[in-house]
Amino acid sequence: MAVTAVVALLLLLGVCRASHPKPSCRYPPSEWCRSLEIATACKVQKQCMEMNAIRQYPPAPKVNVTLYYESLCPYSRWFLTLKLLPTYILLSDIMEVKLVPYGNTQVNTAGSFVCQHGQDECDLDMITACVLHYLEDYSFKFWFVECLLSSTNILKDAKMCFETYTFYRSWEDVLGCFFGPEGMGLMHKYANDTRALRPQHTYVPWVTINGEHTDSLNEKAHTSLFLLVCDLYKGVKPGICTGSPTHLNRGYTFA
Structure with missing residues (x-):
């Protein structure tokens, strides 16, 4: 993801200072929008989607x-x-x-x-x-x-x-x-x-x-x-598989 996109995301989140995501997120800010799975883990999927920053990959076979x-x-x-x-x-x-x-x-x-x-x-x-x-x-x-x-x-x-x-x-x-x-x-x-x-x-x-x-x-x-x-299933697991309560925008899912 381009540096400008990372900066924009940090500004959007209000974390321009040297802060870190919640403990459940083990990824640095530069990786937050690398995939939907990471964005979900780091609690920033909404912001990444609004920025259209999540990389979209071909859907995994069913x-x-x-x-x-x-x-x-x-x-x-x-x-x-x-x-x-x-x-x-x-x-x-x-x-x-x-x-x-x-x-x-x-x-x-x-x-x-x-x-x-x-x-x-x-x-x-x-x-x-x-x-x-x-x-x-x-x-x-x-x-x-x-x-x-x-x-x-x-x-x-x-x-x-x-x-x-x-x-x-x-x-x-x-x-x-x-x-x-x-x-x-x-x-x-x-x-x-x-x-x-x-x-x-x-x-x-x-x-x-x-x-x-x-x-x-x-x-x-x-x-x-x-x-x-x-x-x-080899793609990003749906929330019902992982137990995640998050309801994701279907337009950004891989399946």
Whole structure:
């Protein structure tokens, strides 16, 4: 940062004399506006932002979480509704999610899908595939799946869930996908994605983080997916990860 900017900041803070920031700030004044993280630690983010002095870097990649699951598997439903969805609500700025409703489904000699929990699960998986294909906003996709997983009448409740979260697609589109070749094509893609896993999945829910699955990552994801995503994100951590009460101007964040 230019010397003039440092002087301007010191004048703005009223600390032209040989003073120091609070003990929580271990950086000299010349470094205060070097990054948003330092400015926050030194309690001068507001002044740095007003001066437009914080250097802006390319955003860090979001943490990718992919869930391979079965719609009627109790543990899959538990992980999706009580682990993945709450984490996504809190950390959608730094994570992206992909859902693959296939799991241990098999394809018989006639080319039809045979699901571990019966035909209802196959129907639920295919409706989910069609809706995920049509809904553009991923937050809506997530809420639709959460709504659908609590259903008792799949086709009836799926229509209600779908119409709750979209205004620009018709339920007839979903039915056309579900009863036609498009739905079969989407399920075959999920089958290929699932078979391509390395290591191959041996149970569901199967979680990959940034395309990787290890016993350690799996244990951390099931223990606290929230902490795992916060830890893996390489950019400036959002306040909810660090416990900071500061509400930052989104125009200056890196994510």
